[in-house]
Amino acid sequence: MKHFCSSSDAALMGQKSPIHMHQVHSDVVDVLEDGMGPFQDGVITQRRDVALVIRHADCQPIVLYDPGREVLGAVHAGWRGMVSGIVQVAVRKMESRFGSDPSRLEVHIGPSLCPNHAEFKNFLTEFPPAFHPFQIRPHYFDLWAITKMQLVEAGVHLHNIRVERVCTLCGSGNFFSFRRDKTKERNVTVAFLG
Numbered sequence: 001m002k003h004f005c006s007s008s009d010a011a012l013m014g015q016k017s018p019i020h021m022h023q024v025h026s027d028v029v030d031v032l033e034d035g036m037g038p039f040q041d042g043v044i045t046q047r048r049d050v051a052l053v054i055r056h057a058d059c060q061p062i063v064l065y066d067p068g069r070e071v072l073g074a075v076h077a078g079w080r081g082m083v084s085g086i087v088q089v090a091v092r093k094m095e096s097r098f099g100s101d102p103s104r105l106e107v108h109i110g111p112s113l114c115p116n117h118a119e120f121k122n123f124l125t126e127f128p129p130a131f132h133p134f135q136i137r138p139h140y141f142d143l144w145a146i147t148k149m150q151l152v153e154a155g156v157h158l159h160n161i162r163v164e165r166v167c168t169l170c171g172s173g174n175f176f177s178f179r180r181d182k183t184k185e186r187n188v189t190v191a192f193l194g
């Protein structure tokens with residue numbers, strides 16, 4: 001797992017084929033080796049000649065990496081994807097398909113809505129009861145903590161989960177935010193096996 005942040009990374013990225021997802025807030029995670037898509041909200045692979053691309057503006061970009069089996073996963077998780085447990089689907093598929101041990105996975109949750117901006121007025125109908133304890137004040141939820149809970153339930157170790165804790169809405173990174181601007185623009189998270 002690498003961050004796309006240096007010129008050497010950019011050069012490496014340039015040699016890899018970008019794999020885009022047709023993100024529809026599903027819980028579908030595809031194995032890249034099984035075909036060329038169209039992919040939905042999650043892709044896992046062992047291929048080193050590709051870069052997995054997540055487009056997001058407030059939803060969570062989640063990158064999963066198995067350093068033992070050299071498996072990479074990329075997931076787009078908005079609240080619908082969280083409700084349907086897409087990150088758990090990804091962990092299970094890495095395990096069943098590539099033999100990944102969930103306890104060895106390293107997971108990175110990228111820029112997305114912070115607890116102060118994750119407002120869900122209709123949470124009683126939209127969220128399952130398991131999410132309700134993560135309400136930090138009326139109608140506001142710690143979505144990062146919910147994803148961490150889901151990952152731990154799937155067997156990932158808490159100390160292997162890194163939350164960037166940068167908010168697309170209020171963070172200083174000039175991110176695109178759908179909630180703030182109703183924009184069609186998206187931030188991009190790129191992950192590849194180096």
Ligand SMILES: [Zn+2]
Nearest residue numbers: 114117167170
């Ligand atoms: Zn915020």
